[in-house]
Amino acid sequence: MRQDFPLPDVTWEPAREFWAGASRSEVLIPRCTACGAYAWYPVARCRRCGEARFAWTRMSGRGRLFSWVVVHRAFLPAFAAKVPFVAALVALDEEPAVRLATNLVDCVPEALDFDMPVRAVFRPLRFPGVEREVMAPMFVPAEG
Amino acid sequence: MRAVADSDWGCPTPLEDIAGEIAIVGVGESAHTRASGRSPKEIAAEAVERALADAGLPPSAIDGLMYAPFMGGQFDAAAFHAYFGTSHDLWVSERGGGMVWAGTAPYDAALAIRAGQARYVLNVFSVAWATQRAEMVGGPGQVHAEDLVKQNIEVPFGWFPQPVYFATIARRHMHEFGTTAAQLGAIAVACRRHATLTPAAVMHDRPLTLADYLASPPLVDPFRKEDCCLISDGGGAYVMTSVARARDLRQPLIEVAGVGLGNSYTGTYWSQQGAFTSTPQVFAAPGAFAMAGLTPADVDVLTLYDPFTIVALMQIEDMGFCRKGEGGAFVEGTALHFDGGVLPYNTHGGMLSHAYVLGIAHVVETVRQVRGEAAAQVSDAEVGVYGGYTGPQASTLILRRR
């Protein structure tokens, strides 16, 4: 395993643009250049039409809280200082079939609700013993 | 409430009709323990020896071996010969083992037996995950941590490992269908009660009431630790042959009546699965029941690959034991108990309370139930079903006493 695991490897080609976008406070998702379908997670060929070229497309950063959990146990030692935290799936407004694995922040877990509107904020991922940090899209509750 | 919208998220694998061609004629398990210090091969050998004794067959009679090479240290042909001091030719299939393959191995064995490639086929599986517990050095989370997609877009947010995936699914199921914690708890309680009646179960001495379950603190809310399977060392094995040969052996005739296999296009990327609160049993079970000429109403005992309570609940729905979304109400109270429940379920305790041997012990238990020799025996069980699951696939295996 990489020395800086569980930080993402921002040079890993399939998601490089995602992390580059996050460093500029943008949510970018690959979109098929032939049929326009969003392709998340990154794939070699469009599931709808087979096209191999994708354009990384800026999303509004708005979505709906699809589901979430409150993680009380650190399954990896790197998360020991973070528990309890909210890990979630957010369905993006432009294409709800695209769900981002993310964190809900600046929120009270008891106040979360299914399909509530959320918006992206950009926060650093930091782990103990790892010097590097990576900006990442996390989400906060938004006004409807 | 919302209907499951996306029907284009998976498909069945077409299978030939093998109904009534082969039988399971011997079953065996190793001891199921917490960290044992034993290797998977040592554990497997114990299970294989017991399965052969149960079948009344010598090692030299076994001419087919099915195992799962992608799991480390499995009991392969070299291990078989080394342990038994044999050297004869073995037909070998890498489509055996536990999980989905504990359910589909009889299909591949039937085709091999039909083609004359083997006569007596052994399927074997074992794990030493309690011994390897440190989770990044083997164990159930490792394969997910090593997946580069997960490593780079899921794990950094702590959306990892399996208890997190399936608690997320459970919460959505609660939203869509009104499923409650007490309903998930009913599954855990039924498994534990069965384990307390099964001397070989890891949790045989640890009773659990619904009140205990509800009082247990959150692990990955909405999951408590009782929603999650054990980590244990153990293994199992079973022997298959043609129905004609099985009639000459010592055990009651337990035929393979039907097999089904279903697939999810999104594999282990559960976050992207179209029907988020379903399993590929939707695509596996109908084929198995059609092959067997049976319906879910004919099933006397059900065993399900149960890494988490919600995975059992979804499979019960997806296999047609109740309608989608009604699983919560269906499993309430004692509905899953061996003595008088409407659907006796994981009568050995399952992976939640018996042992975490990934389904191989479920098939062993299903055979024992339809033979009539289980510890928590369902009265006059004739049809037993195993549901296997990996995420990318699910399998249904229907066994019937003849």
Ligand SMILES: [Zn+2]
């Ligand atoms: Zn396309």
